Amino acid sequence: MSKASYDPRATEAKWRAVWEKSGIYKTSKDPKSPFYNLVMFPYPSGNLHVGHWYNFAPADTLGRFERMRGKDVLQPLGYDAFGLPAENAAIKNGIPADEWTDKNTASFHDQYKILGGMYDLDRIINTSKPDYYKWTQWLFLKLYHAGKAVRRDGVVNWCPSCQTVLANEQVVHGECERCGTKVERKNLKQWYLTITDYADRLLEDLDELDWPERVCQQQRNWIGRSAGAHLEFKVYGADGTLEVFTTRPDTIFGSTFMVVAPEHPLVADLITEEQRSEVEKYQQWAGTRTDVDRMEAKEKTGVFTGGYVVNPANAEKIPVWVADYVLMGYGTGAIMAVPAHDERDHAFAKKYNLQIIEVITNQDKASEPYAGDGVMQNSGQFDGLKSPEAKKKIVEWLHKGGFGKATTNYRLRDWLISRQRYWGAPIPIIYCEECGVVPVPEDQLPVVLPLGQEFDKSGRSPLHTHPDYVKATCPKCGNTNARRETDTMDTFVDSSWYFLRYPNTQYQDGAFDPEAVKTWLPVDRYMGGVEHAILHLLYARFIAKFLYDAGLIDFQEPFTKLINQGMILGPDGNKMSKSKGNVIDPMQYVEKYGADAVRLYLMFMGPWEDGGPWDPQRFEGTYRFLQKVYGTISAQYEPNVIDATSETALDTSLHKLVKKITEDLESTRFNTAIASMMEYITLLTKVQRASDVSVELWREHVQTFVRLLAPFAPFLAEELWQELGEEESVHLEAWPTFDEAKTRDELVTIAVQVNGKLRGEFVMEAGKLPGAIEDQARGLDAEHNWTHGLQVIKVIVVPDRLVNFVTAH
Numbered sequence: 001m002s003k004a005s006y007d008p009r010a011t012e013a014k015w016r017a018v019w020e021k022s023g024i025y026k027t028s029k030d031p032k033s034p035f036y037n038l039v040m041f042p043y044p045s046g047n048l049h050v051g052h053w054y055n056f057a058p059a060d061t062l063g064r065f066e067r068m069r070g071k072d073v074l075q076p077l078g079y080d081a082f083g084l085p086a087e088n089a090a091i092k093n094g095i096p097a098d099e100w101t102d103k104n105t106a107s108f109h110d111q112y113k114i115l116g117g118m119y120d121l122d123r124i125i126n127t128s129k130p131d132y133y134k135w136t137q138w139l140f141l142k143l144y145h146a147g148k149a150v151r152r153d154g155v156v157n158w159c160p161s162c163q164t165v166l167a168n169e170q171v172v173h174g175e176c177e178r179c180g181t182k183v184e185r186k187n188l189k190q191w192y193l194t195i196t197d198y199a200d201r202l203l204e205d206l207d208e209l210d211w212p213e214r215v216c217q218q219q220r221n222w223i224g225r226s227a228g229a230h231l232e233f234k235v236y237g238a239d240g241t242l243e244v245f246t247t248r249p250d251t252i253f254g255s256t257f258m259v260v261a262p263e264h265p266l267v268a269d270l271i272t273e274e275q276r277s278e279v280e281k282y283q284q285w286a287g288t289r290t291d292v293d294r295m296e297a298k299e300k301t302g303v304f305t306g307g308y309v310v311n312p313a314n315a316e317k318i319p320v321w322v323a324d325y326v327l328m329g330y331g332t333g334a335i336m337a338v339p340a341h342d343e344r345d346h347a348f349a350k351k352y353n354l355q356i357i358e359v360i361t362n363q364d365k366a367s368e369p370y371a372g373d374g375v376m377q378n379s380g381q382f383d384g385l386k387s388p389e390a391k392k393k394i395v396e397w398l399h400k401g402g403f404g405k406a407t408t409n410y411r412l413r414d415w416l417i418s419r420q421r422y423w424g425a426p427i428p429i430i431y432c433e434e435c436g437v438v439p440v441p442e443d444q445l446p447v448v449l450p451l452g453q454e455f456d457k458s459g460r461s462p463l464h465t466h467p468d469y470v471k472a473t474c475p476k477c478g479n480t481n482a483r484r485e486t487d488t489m490d491t492f493v494d495s496s497w498y499f500l501r502y503p504n505t506q507y508q509d510g511a512f513d514p515e516a517v518k519t520w521l522p523v524d525r526y527m528g529g530v531e532h533a534i535l536h537l538l539y540a541r542f543i544a545k546f547l548y549d550a551g552l553i554d555f556q557e558p559f560t561k562l563i564n565q566g567m568i569l570g571p572d573g574n575k576m577s578k579s580k581g582n583v584i585d586p587m588q589y590v591e592k593y594g595a596d597a598v599r600l601y602l603m604f605m606g607p608w609e610d611g612g613p614w615d616p617q618r619f620e621g622t623y624r625f626l627q628k629v630y631g632t633i634s635a636q637y638e639p640n641v642i643d644a645t646s647e648t649a650l651d652t653s654l655h656k657l658v659k660k661i662t663e664d665l666e667s668t669r670f671n672t673a674i675a676s677m678m679e680y681i682t683l684l685t686k687v688q689r690a691s692d693v694s695v696e697l698w699r700e701h702v703q704t705f706v707r708l709l710a711p712f713a714p715f716l717a718e719e720l721w722q723e724l725g726e727e728e729s730v731h732l733e734a735w736p737t738f739d740e741a742k743t744r745d746e747l748v749t750i751a752v753q754v755n756g757k758l759r760g761e762f763v764m765e766a767g768k769l770p771g772a773i774e775d776q777a778r779g780l781d782a783e784h785n786w787t788h789g790l791q792v793i794k795v796i797v798v799p800d801r802l803v804n805f806v807t808a809h
């Protein structure tokens, strides 16, 4: 008989304590078959939200599955703990950023345990602690000495209220994401990591990765390699040349004007007295707009500089305009405008009434301007050639004349890592009046971030005014009046290498233990949100290539396989947000139904990669399933009359189940795996009612099922395992195997008799239970009317062979 219902709260608490004590989830010290199963470490922002669960719980199921298949699994967690929210809390509520962070990591830590994961919590990484950021600083110095960390002038997004540089992603509609102040463009000396040196490798190596195609495509677009030419246009009537980048040198005869970015240095030389005030006004206005504003603007704007250049192809004198649809940060910040063949140039020429010359025959009259290939016209000696061929010839011809050369251009920019913020890893640099820029020697690391800082109302980083921090001794000449760099690093630097430290978090002789890294890396499977498709994943790939080149690691790609889970939406189908009141707090559910139910529901609700709305009703259904599992498995089983057919049918269904779940987990289809478990449990309860299989077979079945359940619902599986009389943990068991031959469906022909006379037949899978065969036969009788509408009083079934309807005469 089935026992009292399952009490997840008490049971989960019990096993949590047992597991912690026995240390069954500690990573193997001597792995024979290492498997690195990694989730993206979270920013500790208060409590684990349902999105974290959606990442960590299914990822844990996969880790447990690998472990049962004999792998030694490294499955760590940590905290990406530096960053603005901590600082905002400090500014708003007066709690020091470090206190706020420590409080949050403590509550995350408790919830990591509650989740029921086999995460090895002895290996926690916290990027805001000196024993970690010491090595982030070490990495910076490595890059610096290799010439890959450089300080230079650049135009940056500046928030005058937050007093800091913002990354492009932190600027929303031209305003600071944090405070809503209009962002300014400013020229500042900042630290950059020269990721552009790696552009080709970052692009080409994508082809070898087992990553979602859309992520690879996003990275390709971000790197944005385009082949073209740098061409030079002499300034008319003065010295100087205007250099442009173009992907279409074949259209040069159609270039009727030039456009330069408002910040372009040559504007000052081109500008005429009449145009001066108008151009300057325009430059000032454009200075308040971000690149994103500028690219998205529907209406093109611009002003004429008054100056001209000479088109080297046909010696025409053409006007130079200033317009903000040309960006200073791309190519050369200047373009040759070809209004007949480029959409933006076309719109601009129409608006300002500039000349349009078609130089490629438009094969698609419907589209104007025509951007495709075709036959050359209005292009001197190149007329009649096909445009791709003309492209090569024109570049060669211009090159001979000293007017430029073929080049490749990238959209990718160097990585600006300076932040004028407090809560980040200090940049280990000292400025000395005598020696200039001096790196802090490695043996003086870490440069310690002072804790317990208070902010004044301006929100400015307290480091700027912290006398003990700013004042430094020059490591080179001993000058005690040197000044410490007060900028900290972008938090993406912290996360660009953290996965190297997990294999040995205690390692003191370097950022990472080379032996342990050799054992565990590259990461076998990396799981996290698609919002990291570009920045984090690109930066981590870059740093891996840098360390590879430095001979410090022996692989170039850190993450062999990547899986992006989808997003959990509120029950109303919208993105969860406090203002919509549709936020699901996983802990509320855990308290009532247990962690297993939350885990299982998250995996059952739909394909992991898709996400979807949280459905409280389906959640209830999932919970009921767990209760049913408990009831069925934990009940006493006593066989009645044993039926050989029933035994075979049950056996086949188990082999099928093992195969299905194995294959589903291999391709992360949790939802269909769980659906088949549900079907199987329904079958098992039927068999239980019929009690027509042997006790040995029953036992084998329930034991196998509990092992299959273990990676999904680790607490319940452990409880049942114990109730089945086992002493060791189910999580130390091997994954069940299956016999392929037994999973194949055999077909049999079943004869249909009415009162013993043959009336028909049908085909169905072998090994079905009598009930299923009868159902099938009755359904077909409705179609074929074998029983002539007579009342059936009895149905005799011989499994795999015949059905006999006995009717009332």
Ligand code: ANZ
Binding pocket: 225, 226, 245, 246, 247, 248, 251, 325, 326, 327, 328, 329, 330, 331, 332, 333, 334, 335, 336, 337, 338, 341, 342, 371, 409
């Ligand atoms: C002439 C031309 C004719 C162009 C034509 C296109 C079509 P991708 O592929 O993205 O690299 N361009 C160059 N620098 C720019 C800048 N700083 N701001 C805005 N636009 C810029 O694009 C390269 C093309 O974008 C270049 O080729 C240039 O316009 C424009 F029928 O030159 B083209």
Ligand code: ZN
Binding pocket: 432, 433, 434, 435, 436, 438, 474, 475, 476, 477, 478, 479, 482
């Ligand atoms: Zn000095």
